[in-house]
Amino acid sequence: MASHKRPARKPRQAYHHGNLRRALLDEALAIIRVEGVSGVKLREIGARIGVSRTALYRHFADKDALLAAVSTEGFRTLRQELTSAWRAEGRADDAFRAMGVAYVRFAVANPSHYRVMFGGALASETPDPELAAEGEGAFRALVDALVELQRDGMIRGDDPMLMATYVWSLVHGMAMLAIDGRLHQQGAVEGLLQYAFDRLRTGIAASPGVDSTPARST
Amino acid sequence: MASHKRPARKPRQAYHHGNLRRALLDEALAIIRVEGVSGVKLREIGARIGVSRTALYRHFADKDALLAAVSTEGFRTLRQELTSAWRAEGRADDAFRAMGVAYVRFAVANPSHYRVMFGGALASETPDPELAAEGEGAFRALVDALVELQRDGMIRGDDPMLMATYVWSLVHGMAMLAIDGRLHQQGAVEGLLQYAFDRLRTGIAASPGVDSTPARST
DNA sequence: ACCTGAACACCGTTCAAGT
């Protein structure tokens, strides 16, 4: 019906309400959500906000820097969702599983955004330190949860960093396969998540006999 | 020293020795290896081979189709390396671990190629059926190995497809984190691989008491 | 059948100029 070949423009004469950087980020995110990363064009972003296509260069070095900032925001959101799942579910076994579910859910709900986050921007020539920090922050949420589980004697006492990397690999892999469309069957994601956490939990359970509750006397 | 701003050209007058498609694929792969996916330009490929930049359209619908073919080749190679590791190491526990190592090694040795393979081409509007088939072929190699391990009573008897998806998620996740440069420490990849397979193996071990060797009498 | 050169549309980026 409506010919929305050309997006709605708001031809302001200038952009003077403070945070153009914020507006640019929001618009980039909106485009990524609907059209994917390939839909992100500087002209398009500018037109939607009502700003010249080169206004962006006042706030970002180039397009890659904009996408790096988008990634950074993604990791911040991801970390928040992980920690809130961990806290809401009681900081124990169930909460650990809930964190994993929250992780994969984030990826499935924001596939293009997630793809940008792991698209190799960090491995590029000019790695963004802020992006690296935020990525490590999300990782940290996982490490912290594992340390708590260890303190309560629920899982093995291995190096938490190593354990976290192991768990992260698993959830990251499931997330990627899911958004790549490689989990065809109905309910495949939920089934995989349940199976994976059962197997994972068995694999990292505290060794029998090496219980954390101190052996009484000797 | 040498000014190699402009790549060497082989200005043949025509390309008449049969397989231009093969040459295009090889050249694309060579560029991906050295300069990454963003370095793949139709003009560049044509110039290197000594052919017009539009000659490609006789063999591929467009650039995406070329990259899909590159992905397809990647999955074929990956499957070969997986099955050869499985066979070479004796088709048992050690061989299973060797498969995982071979998987991650492939990704680390060919990071850009691996990224193309999982870059979302399959989840695109026009999924390539040949690519899908080859991807499932590599997956199949993993399923087959698991079925053999089950037959020998070495691992749990869960649905092999589900188990394979679980294992694939893990190795895929490790591969991605490795090539994303998120495993900073010296020897981090090897350490992670060893730890991961120990934990994985524990998690999917055949349940004690549900041994595969038939209980003698009763 | 296969390949070519010219032309087109599109996009990131630069820059001198405006306020």
Place this chain on the structure above:
DNA sequence: ACCTGAACACCGTTCAAGT
């Protein structure tokens, strides 16, 4: 300080024409 429009370089793709 922040923003703009014109211009430039680059790239995928189309197409009429060659052999």
